[in-house]
Amino acid sequence: MRAPDPRPLGSHRVRLRRFLADACHLVLSTTLWLGGTLLVTLGTILAVVILAADARLSILFAHLGNLATHYLAADAARRAEFDLQLVGLTGALALLFLVARLPAFAARMRRELSRKDEQ
Numbered sequence: 215m216r217a218p219d220p221r222p223l224g225s226h227r228v229r230l231r232r233f234l235a236d237a238c239h240l241v242l243s244t245t246l247w248l249g250g251t252l253l254v255t256l257g258t259i260l261a262v263v264i265l266a267a268d269a270r271l272s273i274l275f276a277h278l279g280n281l282a283t284h285y286l287a288a289d290a291a292r293r294a295e296f297d298l299q300l301v302g303l304t305g306a307l308a309l310l311f312l313v314a315r316l317p318a319f320a321a322r323m324r325r326e327l328s329r330k331d332e333q
Contacts, residue, residue, distance in 0.1 A: 243326075248312075251312055255304065258311075259304065
C-alpha cells in the first residue's frame with residue numbers, strides 16, 4: 215500500500231493537470247463553437263437561396279439545375295472566378311458571424327474557466 219502524497223495540493227503535478235484540463239476544455243469548446251458558426255453560415259446561405267426561390271422546391275431545383283448547366287458549360291477561367299466569388303462571399307458571411315458571436319463566447323469561456331479555478 216502506498217503512502218499518501220505529502221506534497222500540498224498546489225504542487226507542480228496538480229497545476230499541470232489543471233492546466234491540461236483547461237487547455238483541453240478550451241480546444242474542445244472552440245472547435246464546437248467554430249463548427250456551430252460554420253453550420254449557421256451554411257444554414258443562412260440555404261435559407262437565402264430557398265427564400266429567393268419563393269420557398270417552393272420546384273423553383274429552387276429549377277434554378278439549381280440552370281446554375282449547374284451554366285457552370286458546366288463555362289470555361290475554366292469563368293468557373294474559377296465563380297468559385298472564388300462563392301468562397302469569398304461564404305467567408306465574409308462566416309467572418310460576420312464569427313465577429314458577432316465572439317464576445318459571448320469569450321465571456322462564457324472566462325466564466326467557465328474562472329469557475330474551475332474556484333473549485
